[in-house]
Amino acid sequence: MADDIIIDVAHVSKEYRLYARRRDKVLEAIDPRHRCRHTPFPALHDISFTVCRGESLGIMGVNGAGKSTLLKLLCRVITPTMGKVAVNGRISALLELGAGFHPERTGLENLYFQGAIQGFSRRETEAMIPDIVAFADIGDFINQPVKVYSSGMFIRLAFAAAVQVKPDILIVDEALSVGDARFQRRCFARIDEMRTEGVTFLFVSHSTEEIVRQCNRALLLADGEILMDGLPRDVANRYLDILFGRDLAEEAVEKAEITTPQAISADPALCAFLQDSSAEDRFAANPLYNPYEYRWGNGGARILDVMLSSTGDPLHIVAGDTLTLHVKALFLRDFFRPIWGCTIKTKDGVTVYGTNSEINNAQKAGKAVTAGAMAVSSFAFRCDLAPGEYFISLGLATDAGDNPLDRRYDALLLVVHGPTNFFGLGDLHMHIETEC
Numbered sequence: 001m002a003d004d005i006i007i008d009v010a011h012v013s014k015e016y017r018l019y020a021r022r023r024d025k026v027l028e029a030i031d032p033r034h035r036c037r038h039t040p041f042p043a044l045h046d047i048s049f050t051v052c053r054g055e056s057l058g059i060m061g062v063n064g065a066g067k068s069t070l071l072k073l074l075c076r077v078i079t080p081t082m083g084k085v086a087v088n089g090r091i092s093a094l095l096e097l098g099a100g101f102h103p104e105r106t107g108l109e110n111l112y113f114q115g116a117i118q119g120f121s122r123r124e125t126e127a128m129i130p131d132i133v134a135f136a137d138i139g140d141f142i143n144q145p146v147k148v149y150s151s152g153m154f155i156r157l158a159f160a161a162a163v164q165v166k167p168d169i170l171i172v173d174e175a176l177s178v179g180d181a182r183f184q185r186r187c188f189a190r191i192d193e194m195r196t197e198g199v200t201f202l203f204v205s206h207s208t209e210e211i212v213r214q215c216n217r218a219l220l221l222a223d224g225e226i227l228m229d230g231l232p233r234d235v236a237n238r239y240l241d242i243l244f245g246r247d248l249a250e251e252a253v254e255k256a257e258i259t260t261p262q263a264i265s266a267d268p269a270l271c272a273f274l275q276d277s278s279a280e281d282r283f284a285a286n287p288l289y290n291p292y293e294y295r296w297g298n299g300g301a302r303i304l305d306v307m308l309s310s311t312g313d314p315l316h317i318v319a320g321d322t323l324t325l326h327v328k329a330l331f332l333r334d335f336f337r338p339i340w341g342c343t344i345k346t347k348d349g350v351t352v353y354g355t356n357s358e359i360n361n362a363q364k365a366g367k368a369v370t371a372g373a374m375a376v377s378s379f380a381f382r383c384d385l386a387p388g389e390y391f392i393s394l395g396l397a398t399d400a401g402d403n404p405l406d407r408r409y410d411a412l413l414l415v416v417h418g419p420t421n422f423f424g425l426g427d428l429h430m431h432i433e434t435e436c
């Protein structure tokens, strides 16, 4: 294995055995005449990838895709049916909640026990314990049997122990999500420190945003195979695609009899925008357009065009300008209450703000439409963002629980210029007063 490769998974398959009845498993184990009383279930099929030292790899996939199986193979909790897993370093894993903790033993006793399992002497474990206890911050519960812990306490202790043993590879499953927000923030801050120290990080999460934020590479698993290996944002988009489908109905556009909105405006550019009844997609001609947008939806409607107006110069947006995004869509079916949405994210995927006509109580935006209707919704806001680059996503959905009609993720790039008198992402217009 090359020096910088810390994990090498080569043609790995994992087959579980499913038994119709519990006694079949026992019979199979003890009696050679009953050797085949199971149905094989392939959880992973011919998986190959390598991870380099210092990489942060996110793993996504729907329930049952094989994520936990893969992590268990890496941690040697289970062995592959075929193929080879090579790991070149110490792994610390936070897999299933409290895995490895004995319920009848106290937190402290479990720490000594785990230390011994990991190959530390009692003295070494003793030296680590004050830091573990301080990080876990569960007070006197450290002396209580872990069976009385809440799931949050469990994960606090498990995480504190996992990071204290100075691993080369830290593996975190969904487990962290049971910790409260403050603890999660401390965990991710600690993970950040470890990553800058060169620790390799493997992270399974259903939160695409968290993976985009924490990882520099991502794998997408589907039905036990690697469907995609790439940049977290691209992989996250593909994952959302699997979750919600992507079947825009091109032919329906041709069939629709189009009616344009009646709105008029004093602004000639806006007037032209409103009256344009073409069913053509005009995004590519917009100066804000991001050609790497990710689009998906069930084709019930199409977001065709967008126009940005501003109290300042729409081509040079300055923090504090009031902006309006006019979004035009063509509906290809009747909808009782379409929901128009808009989200603003940083370039690395952190949502700064998102809303839609439903939660925003914008009754007029959500009024019924018939097939062939073109409608324009406007999203007006004061752009109190820090100078920087942001992606705007637009979406149309219904409250009927179907897939979104059309979603255009990161469709526009908004560049905000300064100056400002704050730091952070958004201007809260803080007022500072001092009395002496």
Ligand SMILES: Nc1ncnc2c1ncn2[C@@H]1O[C@H](COP(=O)(O)OP(=O)(O)OP(=O)(O)O)[C@@H](O)[C@H]1O
Pocket: 016, 017, 018, 041, 042, 043, 061, 062, 063, 064, 065, 066, 067, 068, 069, 070
């Ligand atoms: N011990 C087992 N015996 C039989 N089948 C199993 C076993 N463990 C997992 N499986 C099956 O293997 C498949 C992959 O499971 P795995 O837990 O790896 O998926 P996952 O992607 O982690 O899912 P989730 O997001 O729900 O945690 C699933 O269909 C699951 O039912």
